[in-house]
Amino acid sequence: MALQVSFREVVKSFGPVRVLHGVSFDLEPGRVLGLLGENGAGKTTLMKILAGYETMNSGELVIDGNAQRFADSRAAEAAGIVMIHQEFNLADDLTVAQNIFLGHELMRGFRLDHAAMRREAARVLQQVGLDIDPDTRTRELIVAEKQLVEIAKALSRRARLLVMDEPTATLTPTETERLFALIRRLHEQGVAIVYISHKLDEVERITDEIVVMRDGRFVARAPTASVTRQEMANLMVGRELSDMFPPKALAPDGPSLLEVHGLSVPGWAHDVSFDLRAGEILGFAGLVGSGRTELFEGLLGLRPSSGGEIRLAGLPVRFASPKQAARHGLTYLSEDRKGRGLHVRLPLVDNLTLMDLDRHARPWLDHRSERRALQQAVAEFGIRCNDLDAPASSLSGGNQQKLAIAKVLQPAPRVVVLDEPTRGVDVGAKRDIYFLIRRLADEGRGIVVISSELVELIGLCHRVVVMRAGRVQATLAATQLTEEELIAHVTGTH
């Protein structure tokens, strides 16, 4: 029996930041629904409310005609709704069978019924096409297998509606094919599926219907067959894509600012070479795990690197720490904003000036000079905040990101590496950041943009380096930059 789910004016805020502004739509039973939207559109939050991980501030969730409010994910599971997160919910030290039955252990009197759980686990594993011993430690599985374990877990709980959040983000093309085959099979068995993604080609292939969300609002729904990819993209962004990006400037042809020849980061990147000119925006494309982030962490001295030659403005350099790199005029913004980019608990000022305290210390810290720097950054980078003394966590995602970018620019670097600069940022802030990056390049800096969003790389970069399995697969010039070309190189099917 398929579920009939309706959202009615669902509102959700995290602290001062409202992420859902009254979302209403129905999920047709027995469909594979593609839920589309940019990062920060609120699609994950909405689905977390459906699956009992978050509670809504107001609105209604109607399931089979009854208004529901799930207290936790167990309650949602009891109703047949299971969500598979981007970050898996598996305890690495438990076995596969233990994970599948975590919180729902089968009992025999007072004792755990190990045999029955092993048997049942083997059955659902077979159903998802995963041929492993249920007693395997989860730690030993690769990512794709963990995902299948999550699906098996959902099946063991008799899921009637399965929500998958960016399920292919970390999968190879073959693994993705296997997942799609499984989705089709589940669909035939009557399981409804909500497929959250911003990969339009996948959505086009696997879903019957799409719902588009933008900035916490419902935007549109349509049968998948009736819309083109271009139309989907425009709906997600809310304007013609071409408006999102600053007009393209000609690629600069001056001398190289940063040259890297044959650099290796053991375990991640092998024999990587590229060069970056002053005023150039150089993109780095690749799948998760292709070694892009790790390459630059190696370059910065955050990981051991070996071999090769690095030249900055013609002079050979080698950085043992980010401090040395910053001194030479190279700074890096991590893709992990909360974990590595910003001190979310500390005030805005402390975050902004952390990399450039030398300028504000004579030798005692000059708090007024720090504050001036903050006021200047707020104006220059368009950071919206109503209290300059509040902690960074009070800002919205987009404004946090602007603050983080302002921070790595404080030491006035010549080369800036921005890793996923628009992750978790709403559409308006995205556009601001694109124009900001262009301005930084026009000022004569060299900019590296690592991104998983092909549209972004195509719209913004002069050239794009494609990495695959730790090696440079191709370096594409502006004239070669198309989505098809990039995907072919990224997945190694060129």
Add this chain to the structure above:
Amino acid sequence: MSQAPTDTAARSLDAALEPASKPAFASRLRRRLVGARPLIGLVLVCIAGQLLNADFGTWDNVMNVLTRTAFIGIIAVGMCFVIIGGGIDLSVGSMAALIAGAEILLMNALAPHLGSAASVVLVGLAAAVTMGAVFGLAHGLLITKGSIEPFIVTLGTLGIFRAVLTWLADGGAITLDGTLAEAYAPIYYGSLLGLPIPIWVFAAMAFAGAYLLNNTRYGRYVQAIGSNEQVARYAAVAVDRVKIVSYVLLGACVGVATVLYVPRLGSASPTTGLLWELEAIAAVIVGGTALKGGSGSVFGTVMGAVLLSVISNILNLTSIISVYLNAAVQGVVIIIVAFLQRGRR
């Protein structure tokens, strides 16, 4: 963001003062009130003390309490840096005992060779502070370069320091020679402008500590590391060096505290400095610093240290609760403070 109960009180107070149109003002006032909590607590306890026993507020008693607070207070100032930086040091009590013993042995040995007792004492002072700094350096290196948890490293040295002292003392006490004791005594018993020397030293260390934390690059880096070490590392902060320096500072603070403590009894024994680590950590926590690091204040720490010794002083002066329950009352205070701080991020 969840808030502690007192925040709610502060907010309604703010609302009365200012219409909601000025959130910046309201939140600034709220932050001020949060920072002043340890002081408010101390004032309330002092009022209670005065009501319970009129002797509490006398000059002599106040000086007595503050002088006794100086040892723990000075150590707590150093501990404050280590804890804000996300670390911990369990060894400070044992370290104080070993430094005291070694300092006395050194001074006794030097007495026949150096001319005046005063110069022997000066050498002793310098040696004690240096020793503390060196112990701190060892901790810092083991924790950063050796990648061992600070809890484990200092749990290890807690045992080592006290065992070495016990061995040096042969299980008994190490006592300072008579003439030296006389020359050394003013450091604890003397006073300047009416205030005992230990209070001056305590005040100086506290002001220096507060200035270091709030007005130098180093202080900012300590807070950044405790708040999120990875972010600090990615922001080009020399994380290892900053951490090592925080342990060296704490070691030096222990050295200074020991220097003040030695003339009080003129000896060191296996029970010297027993449980000082807990008192110092408690002072830091009561002062509003989060045990997981990132934020805290030297001012709060000083208030915390004074508050804890005022409580034990009140128990001494009154007979409501037995003095033997002193540690229990302090324990209750710590738990109450932790309860009030829960959920504050």
